[in-house]
Amino acid sequence: MDYLLTEEQQMIRDLARRIADEKVVPVRAELDEKEEFPWDIMKVLAQSDLFGLFIPEEYGGLGKGSFELCIAVEELSRACVGVSTTYAANALGTYPILLHGSDEQKKKYLPDIAAGKKLVAFGLTEANAGSDAGGIQTTARLEGNEYILNGTKQWITNGGEADIYTIIALTDKSKGPRGASAFVVEKGTPGFTFGKKENKLGIRSSVTRELVFDNCRIPKDNIIGRDGIGFLVTMKTLDKSRTGVGAQGVGVAQGAFEEAVKFARQRHQFGHPVISFQAVQHMLADMAMQIEAARSLVYSVARFIDSGAKEMSKESAMAKAFATDVGMKVAVDAVQIMGGAGYMREYPVEKMMRDAKILQIYEGTNQIQRNVIGQEIIREAAKKK
Numbered sequence: 555m556d557y558l559l560t561e562e563q564q565m566i567r568d569l570a571r572r573i574a575d576e577k578v579v580p581v582r583a584e585l586d587e588k589e590e591f592p593w594d595i596m597k598v599l600a601q602s603d604l605f606g607l608f609i610p611e612e613y614g615g616l617g618k619g620s621f622e623l624c625i626a627v628e629e630l631s632r633a634c635v636g637v638s639t640t641y642a643a644n645a646l647g648t649y650p651i652l653l654h655g656s657d658e659q660k661k662k663y664l665p666d667i668a669a670g671k672k673l674v675a676f677g678l679t680e681a682n683a684g685s686d687a688g689g690i691q692t693t694a695r696l697e698g699n700e701y702i703l704n705g706t707k708q709w710i711t712n713g714g715e716a717d718i719y720t721i722i723a724l725t726d727k728s729k730g731p732r733g734a735s736a737f738v739v740e741k742g743t744p745g746f747t748f749g750k751k752e753n754k755l756g757i758r759s760s761v762t763r764e765l766v767f768d769n770c771r772i773p774k775d776n777i778i779g780r781d782g783i784g785f786l787v788t789m790k791t792l793d794k795s796r797t798g799v800g801a802q803g804v805g806v807a808q809g810a811f812e813e814a815v816k817f818a819r820q821r822h823q824f825g826h827p828v829i830s831f832q833a834v835q836h837m838l839a840d841m842a843m844q845i846e847a848a849r850s851l852v853y854s855v856a857r858f859i860d861s862g863a864k865e866m867s868k869e870s871a872m873a874k875a876f877a878t879d880v881g882m883k884v885a886v887d888a889v890q891i892m893g894g895a896g897y898m899r900e901y902p903v904e905k906m907m908r909d910a911k912i913l914q915i916y917e918g919t920n921q922i923q924r925n926v927i928g929q930e931i932i933r934e935a936a937k938k939k
């Protein structure tokens with residue numbers, strides 16, 4: 555389908571696809587097997603200016619929006635969701651600074667992020683605060699000109715590899731979520747260390763690690779926005795980033811679909827290529843329809859966000875849930891079409907299936923997305939009354 559990309563958007567797609575085909579596809583199985591962080595690929599993305607896509611020109615970026623970021627994320631995901639997660643989580647971690655940071659913070663951090671010199675991670679989740687993001691326990695106590703952080707963040711993408719961390723912590727425990735604030739914490743700050751590295755089902759080249767804060771002192775000025783708006787910063791950040799997770803769903807679905815078509819043309823059974831059987835054609839037809847529907851939704855929502863929309867929770871949640879459910883379904887169906895071969899490590903679809911699962915879980919499970927959509931439906935209905 556023609557999505558009427560501008561010449562520039564098409565160039566971004568071509569660039570990201572070339573990097574995916576030439577640099578990611580040849581190494582993805584090995585990165586997955588060895589759980590190796592894709593630094594070499596990150597360097598190529600940096601040299602190609604793709605880290606600066608969504609960062610304003612005044613801070614050294616290309617000044618593009620969610621749409622262009624989604625295109626790049628989709629193309630990388632078509633090759634490897636482990637790699638695209640590393641890249642997309644960088645944007646997730648940057649959004650708090652971009653959306654609520656001071657001009658000084660933007661000047662200090664964004665140029666290095668745009669140049670791909672420094673990688674970012676977002677630290678919200680804790681052992682007892684996953685879907686219930688308001689239940690975090692990490693604290694930040696103000697003492698003189700410093701905040702002192704204590705607590706442990708769990709399952710943090712890019713943990714240990716990133717240089718810059720945007721961290722959500724409670725400045726006033728008695729207020730619950732309304733007592734949360736957001737901070738920038740730099741790697742190497744005394745009292746900030748890295749704990750357990752997770753061994754995962756999929757996205758194994760993406761690193762997932764604990765962040766441990768033990769009387770970690772950071773300058774008072776590292777607060778993002780003001781005291782008490784940490785939950786809002788979190789929600790606005792997730793509203794912006796969830797469409798990108800949807801783009802990952804579209805990308806992995808596209809990658810798995812292409813593998814299934816290629817295989818079904820080559821594989822002969824009963825004297826015919828299996829693609830000639832209607833049972834297989836119908837599966838491929840459903841996959842193709844679902845991919846175009848997911849892509850259309852993700853692109854529409856990304857364009858809506860870039861139009862300057864202030865409220866996008868419902869739309870972002872729809873794009874995330876729909877497109878990642880499609881990503882999972884199409885990856886499973888690709889394995890099914892390829893049969894025994896699909897199940898083997900020799901072919902890429904078993905990895906795509908393992909990778910796709912996380913998309914239905916992280917940045918808010920798809921059940922939480924449906925909660926967000928449901929709450930908005932109720933709000934809209936109440937307004938009309």
Ligand code: COS
Pocket residue numbers: 676678679684685686687688731785786789790792793867916917918919922925926
């Ligand atoms: N934008 C602005 N404000 C928002 C918001 C949004 N998108 N979503 C919620 N809020 C506000 C609410 O308006 C409410 O404000 P008041 O206290 O002033 O009324 C406050 O935040 C709490 O909202 P709510 O009552 O809906 O929160 P819950 O405790 O029920 O938690 C959340 C629901 C939003 C936390 C849950 O739906 C969610 O998104 N969980 C997943 C978190 C997640 O993605 N974790 C993974 C992150 S790792 S990358």
